[in-house]
Amino acid sequence: xxxxxxxxxxxxxxxxxxxxxxxxxxxxxxxxxxxxxxxxxxxxxxxxxxxxxxxxx
Numbered sequence: 001x002x003x004x005x006x007x008x009x010x011x012x013x014x015x016x017x018x019x020x021x022x023x024x025x026x027x028x029x030x031x032x033x034x035x036x037x038x039x040x041x042x043x044x045x046x047x048x049x050x051x052x053x054x055x056x057x
Contacts, residue, residue: 022047028054 028041
């Protein structure tokens with residue numbers, strides 16, 4: 001028989017999943033001045049900092 005998960009581990013998992021929902025993967029297309037080709041910058045950010053990342057040059 002498999003072991004039953006303890007109540008404490010379930011509470012930790014719920015807290016971690018709730019915190020993980022506050023993060024977003026942001027992908028920004030950046031044009032190279034040298035070749036004119038686009039490259040992509042990817043970052044995982046807190047949802048409050050997405051606008052700041054997209055505003056950067």
